[in-house]
Amino acid sequence: MKADQRDVLSGVYYIDGDVAAGYGALAAGCKFIAGYPITPSTEAAEAFARIAPKSGALFIQMEDELASVSAIVGGAWAGAKTMTITSGPGYSLMMETVGFGAMLETPFVLLNIQRGGPSTGVPTKTGQADMMQARWGSHGDYGLIAIAPESPQELFDYTIKAFNLAEKYRCPVMIMSDECVGHMTEKVVIPPAEEIEIEPRRWYTGSPDEYVPFKPDKDLVPRMVKAGSGHKLYISGRLHDERGYPVDDEHYKLKYVRRLVDKIKCNKDKIIELKEEQIDDADVIVVSYGISSRVAIRGIEMARERGIKVGSLRLVTVWPFPDERITELAKKVKALVVPEINYGQVVFDVARCCHGNANVVLVPHGGAGVHVPDDICDAIVSVAKEERKIEEVIEFKTKLEISVFGGGLKSKE
Amino acid sequence: MNEIITTFAQALEKADVKPDQVCVPSDILFEPETVKRFGFDYFHTTRGRAIAFGTGLKLANPALKVVPFAGDLMTIGGNHFVHGSRRNMELTVICINNFVYRKIAGKSAPSAAQKFSPYSTFEEPFNIPHLGNSCSAIYTARWTALHTEELAASIAEALGKKGLSVIEILAPGPDYYTGISKVNVDLVRFYYDNSEIRNNEDPKNVGIKPDSRIIVGKFTSKERPTFIDQYNAQLSSVLGEKFIPHGIRSGADPGGKNGGD
Numbered sequence: 001m002k003a004d005q006r007d008v009l010s011g012v013y014y015i016d017g018d019v020a021a022g023y024g025a026l027a028a029g030c031k032f033i034a035g036y037p038i039t040p041s042t043e044a045a046e047a048f049a050r051i052a053p054k055s056g057a058l059f060i061q062m063e064d065e066l067a068s069v070s071a072i073v074g075g076a077w078a079g080a081k082t083m084t085i086t087s088g089p090g091y092s093l094m095m096e097t098v099g100f101g102a103m104l105e106t107p108f109v110l111l112n113i114q115r116g117g118p119s120t121g122v123p124t125k126t127g128q129a130d131m132m133q134a135r136w137g138s139h140g141d142y143g144l145i146a147i148a149p150e151s152p153q154e155l156f157d158y159t160i161k162a163f164n165l166a167e168k169y170r171c172p173v174m175i176m177s178d179e180c181v182g183h184m185t186e187k188v189v190i191p192p193a194e195e196i197e198i199e200p201r202r203w204y205t206g207s208p209d210e211y212v213p214f215k216p217d218k219d220l221v222p223r224m225v226k227a228g229s230g231h232k233l234y235i236s237g238r239l240h241d242e243r244g245y246p247v248d249d250e251h252y253k254l255k256y257v258r259r260l261v262d263k264i265k266c267n268k269d270k271i272i273e274l275k276e277e278q279i280d281d282a283d284v285i286v287v288s289y290g291i292s293s294r295v296a297i298r299g300i301e302m303a304r305e306r307g308i309k310v311g312s313l314r315l316v317t318v319w320p321f322p323d324e325r326i327t328e329l330a331k332k333v334k335a336l337v338v339p340e341i342n343y344g345q346v347v348f349d350v351a352r353c354c355h356g357n358a359n360v361v362l363v364p365h366g367g368a369g370v371h372v373p374d375d376i377c378d379a380i381v382s383v384a385k386e387e388r389k390i391e392e393v394i395e396f397k398t399k400l401e402i403s404v405f406g407g408g409l410k411s412k413e
Numbered sequence: 414m415n416e417i418i419t420t421f422a423q424a425l426e427k428a429d430v431k432p433d434q435v436c437v438p439s440d441i442l443f444e445p446e447t448v449k450r451f452g453f454d455y456f457h458t459t460r461g462r463a464i465a466f467g468t469g470l471k472l473a474n475p476a477l478k479v480v481p482f483a484g485d486l487m488t489i490g491g492n493h494f495v496h497g498s499r500r501n502m503e504l505t506v507i508c509i510n511n512f513v514y515r516k517i518a519g520k521s522a523p524s525a526a527q528k529f530s531p532y533s534t535f536e537e538p539f540n541i542p543h544l545g546n547s548c549s550a551i552y553t554a555r556w557t558a559l560h561t562e563e564l565a566a567s568i569a570e571a572l573g574k575k576g577l578s579v580i581e582i583l584a585p586g587p588d589y590y591t592g593i594s595k596v597n598v599d600l601v602r603f604y605y606d607n608s609e610i611r612n613n614e615d616p617k618n619v620g621i622k623p624d625s626r627i628i629v630g631k632f633t634s635k636e637r638p639t640f641i642d643q644y645n646a647q648l649s650s651v652l653g654e655k656f657i658p659h660g661i662r663s664g665a666d667p668g669g670k671n672g673g674d
Contacts, residue, residue: 006662031662032473053648054655056662058472063496067465070458074438074469077456078477082469100459227454227470228477230433234449236457245449246457 003027003160003196006055010192015047017152017182021085021111021175022047023190024159029198030109031057031080034071036064039123040179041087041113048085065093069110073101076108077235079201079226081163083109087179088117091130092137098172099138100237102260105214105222107166107201111159111175113182116367126179127367128290129342134174135319141257143264145271146174146319148290152186158316164199165271169263170221176318178341180291180370208232214242214256220263264320273316274325278304282311283334284384287326287350289315291370292339299339299376306377308384310337318346326353335383337396339363339376344393351393359383361394364401375399417509417582418447420561421480424568425453435478438466442484443509461490464497467504475641475660478572480505487539494579498548500640501576505568508541508581540620542632545579552578553616554631558585559605567631575639583608583627 008027015023021044025033033052035045049059062068065086072082086094091112101108114130116122134146145165149158155177166173204211204223208231216222225231238246239253264271278300279285288296293314303310313329313336315322330336335358338347343364351360363379365371375398382396397405425432432452439456440463448455458466463481471479486494486508497504542553552571556564564582571578585600604627611619612630619628638646645658 006657032469034469034472053652053659054657056657056659058644058659060468060472062465062468063492066462067468067493067496070462070465071469071472074456074458074466075473076469078436078470078473080473082473096459097462226474227436227456228434228474230452231454232433232449232452233454233456235455236444237459238444238457246444 001198001200003193003198004029005193007057008190008193008196009051010190013188013190014185015152015188016043016185017149017155017177018043018113019047020152020156020188021159021177021182023051023188024156025083025109025163026051026055026057027156027190027193027196028160028163029081030083030163032072032075032082033057033059033084034062034068034075034082035059035085036062036068036090038087038090040115040182041085041111044111044113044182045085065090066097069094069097069101072108073097073104073106076101076106077104077227081107081167083111083163085111085113087113087115087123088121088127088130089119091133095133095137098144099140099142101172102138102142102144103140103237104235105170105260106172107170109159109162109166109173109175112177114176114178122368124179125368126291126341126370128178128292128340129345129367131176131318131340131342131345134176142171142260143262144172144174144319145169145264145317146176147316148176148318150181150290150293150314152181152184152188155181156188156190160196160198164197167199167201168221169267169271170202170224171264174319176290178291212242213244214240216259216263219267220259268320271317271320272322274322275314275316276312278311279313279329280311281309282332284308284310284337284380285313285329285333286310286337286339286376286380287313287315287346288339289318289346292341295371295373296339296376298373299371299380302373302377303380303384306381308380310380310384315346321349321353323353326350327355330354330358333358335359335361335386337361337363337376337379337383339365339371339379341365341367341370344395347393356389356391359386359390359394361396363396363398365398372399415445415447416558416561417507417584418445418451420565421507421568422451423561424565424572427565428569428572430478430572434476435480436467436470437480437482438463438470439482440485440490443482461485461488462493464490464493464502464504464506468493468497468502471503472641472659475503478505479503480507480572482507482509484509484511487541494545495548498545498550498577498579501549501551501637501643503575503639503641504577505571506577506579507568508579509584510541510581511585538621540616541579541581542619543616545577546616546633549637550579551576551635551637553580553633555581555583555619555629557583557604557608557627557629558601560608560629563610563629570631570634574634575642576637583629
């Protein structure tokens, strides 16, 4: 299905990533955003609030993040495509309802413009330290999807993709951007509506009396109806059977919760998007996502200038994680270098998938800024020279950290 | 609980509202078996979020009748009630008060309070109709679960009103707190016997106090534009013809019975 012309502000813009995400949401067919202002995500909400009334969509500022995310889950069940927008502290508050939405198999999008944490942290500057919270933040087992855009153009494009994935797999989709991309102003091209592909909701079209809310199709995803259309819905955050009625026993726990995890796991080949460059001859691969990928481009160039064969694997979707691809690459290369703006999150999943076949190096950054390309280059160069196989993740101290704490790769010995 | 749902079903009939237009989001403390039988859509949400979830349902499809049933409304969901009333979101809020936080008239309510506060409680309870009224809710009433006729009439009246109504129902906690359902019957009887109907009483005088009669009745009823009315008025005054009023595209089901855009 193509996007609706009324929702697409086709043209060439010079806007920041937050605004691009707001435009992307409208283009994707989002009719309802509930949010609570928080730096550095506010511009996205403002952009949507400005354009939504002209195309029949609505933005409401709720009383808090708990209300915002609850309202968009409700809105999704009433038939709309919905999203909420937040950052660090707000994201933490939303976690209970993220699990609730996953349990109800509700399609909705959560835009997190990450900032420096913990707590109030550095509201106006960047961070990538919510990546594990995105995956495991709510209690219980469930699957979800997280995407990490690296430019304002991508914030537009991948916001649309996030809505499409949410509809297709009926799960929460997190757009895990960050302050740097959110506040970066670049050229953004919004194509004509007929070039934008939109995933419609998986409507159930049979007789209302025969509707079983949680009976899955072959791809493990059930079909949805609108609230208030005569289907006598009983929808509960409790463990439930296919009819939606609460059940307590192990049998259903195994069957139902397993499917919440499996519907993402079994479809992961269709969900995962990776961008690979100069992988074929590489001895070292930089695995990165979001803004760190852009900084890594220069780090890789510098290392190539110094004669190191280094390639790049960019995780566009971070969750679900591309286990098989990393395992495959780890067998071919000496090391994987993982720059991220935190003290080690995604790097541990990279290490898990390497099975000891390659060294794994974390290039951490404390946040409130991005890596210096030299740090990534230095990490690549030292690890390319490293003869030993090291079992644990090696933490490469960046220039800033060396000056503050001392150390580096060699301090490990 | 189940009796309240039965009374609610009678109210729907009285107000001539078809069950299939009705959505009942509830929070955790309210989960009666009978909701499966009456043909409306039921959502058992998270603790305290019935009004927030209901706000989403209503805004995404203004054609729905949304009736949040709340059990932990005044605690974890208090903020949503305050803001829902202030916005005049079109919701008929049914608040089931089982005195988890209060002993009444010298008798301790056999509810969770006994487990959490084995030595009874001493905190002042909310005066729910007064709070709702101060936050500009358009309709406030209180009944015990045994005032079935009056309660059904109140719910029916509230369903016909445009804005946030709140009806407090005094009812014992669910059976699994009290163990024996006879206690429930005794207690709700006690509420009923100790109540005094005072319609149109100023809500500030209806606080529930130990050792005094429980004031029940329909307290206030007024008119005020709803959130969606105010939104449409404000935006069309600023944007003029560029504005597509809310509910035109997202509302009454543009895509047929199940679909939409």
